[in-house]
Amino acid sequence: MNRLSYLISQRGSALIAILAITGFMVTLLVEFVHRVYISTISYDYWSKSQSLSFACKSGITLSAKVMSETGDIYYLSPNGTLIMPIEKVTDSFQGNLLISAYDENSRFNLNSLVYQNGEINLISYQIFKRLLKNLQINEQIADLIVDWIDKDNIERVRGSEEKAKNSYLDAVDEIYQIKGLEFEIAERLHDYVTVYGYDRIDSTIININSAPAAVIMAIDDRITKDLAERIIQYRSLEPLKSVSDITKISGFEGALGQSLIGKIAVIVRKIRIFSTAEQEGVKRIIETVVELQGKSQIVRYWREI
Numbered sequence: 212m213n214r215l216s217y218l219i220s221q222r223g224s225a226l227i228a229i230l231a232i233t234g235f236m237v238t239l240l241v242e243f244v245h246r247v248y249i250s251t252i253s254y255d256y257w258s259k260s261q262s263l264s265f266a267c268k269s270g271i272t273l274s275a276k277v278m279s280e281t282g283d284i285y286y287l288s289p290n291g292t293l294i295m296p297i298e299k300v301t302d303s304f305q306g307n308l309l310i311s312a313y314d315e316n317s318r319f320n321l322n323s324l325v326y327q328n329g330e331i332n333l334i335s336y337q338i339f340k341r342l343l344k345n346l347q348i349n350e351q352i353a354d355l356i357v358d359w360i361d362k363d364n365i366e367r368v369r370g371s372e373e374k375a376k377n378s379y380l381d382a383v384d385e386i387y388q389i390k391g392l393e394f395e396i397a398e399r400l401h402d403y404v405t406v407y408g409y410d411r412i413d414s415t416i417i418n419i420n421s422a423p424a425a426v427i428m429a430i431d432d433r434i435t436k437d438l439a440e441r442i443i444q445y446r447s448l449e450p451l452k453s454v455s456d457i458t459k460i461s462g463f464e465g466a467l468g469q470s471l472i473g474k475i476a477v478i479v480r481k482i483r484i485f486s487t488a489e490q491e492g493v494k495r496i497i498e499t500v501v502e503l504q505g506k507s508q509i510v511r512y513w514r515e516i
């Protein structure tokens with residue numbers, strides 16, 4: 212190797228070394244900038260999320276307070292659902308807040324299928340089978356759910372006791388875990404069922420002021436679609452103020468109306484509230500079930516998404 216090529220190779224190595232160091236530094240720098248950027252985004256996201264969470268909670272507190280101070284609530288709206296945007300829930304919150312709510316007891320109580328002594332409630336079982344029929348769902352689903360809840364391990368449907376809970380449902384979303392109950396069926400059923408009994412865990416009572424036609428028709432096999440529509444029509448003008456008001460509705464003046472008196476309610480007790488806050492593309496939802504007891508409220512369920 213001559214001197215020239217030696218120098219070139221020396222300079223070359225030095226240059227390569229310099230390039231390598233620079234490259235390493237650039238990598239470090241890029242990583243550093245990236246980390247700072249990410250943590251700024253995370254902080255920003257976290258801080259927004261905290262503010263949204265607070266707005267959601269304020270929305271729940273506000274709506275539950277208003278509901279319990281209103282006195283007897285016959286329904287949240289004639290169709291059973293309340294949807295209400297709230298402006299300026301707190302001074303600092305600039306985003307959107309939406310409250311939606313429905314009466315849990317406008318739906319069929321799955322826990323009513325089994326009495327607290329473990330026996331099946333045949334009246335409730337028949338109501339549920341009629342509801343399934345009205346929703347065009349296989350009636351055998353009733354047996355799957357009975358087995359899931361009842362304490363014994365005697366199968367009503369093959370395999371239905373396998374890993375069954377053998378106890379009351381605590382949340383309606385538990386229907387997605389029931390063996391043999393397909394997801395698509397559970398989805399359809401979800402909007403028509405509750406796990407909160409009106410006065411007891413196994414109560415079959417349904418609030419006639421907010422129940423949909425499919426649920427009203429299920430209460431008694433003599434209630435046709437036309438008769439259910441008459442109830443909906445009546446309450447759209449004015450809610451029933453007492454259970455005996457059912458006998459004022461055409462078609463319910465006689466034995467049918469009388470027989471419904473112990474099976475229905477007209478006052479809202481358990482409300483599911485969704486509070487959705489959104490700001491600059493970030494969203495937060497709080498879902499809760501609140502029981503109104505006079506002027507106070509008891510939280511039965513709470514989930515933050």
Ligand SMILES: [Ca+2]
Pocket residue numbers: 357358359360361362363364365372375377
């Ligand atoms: Ca069982």
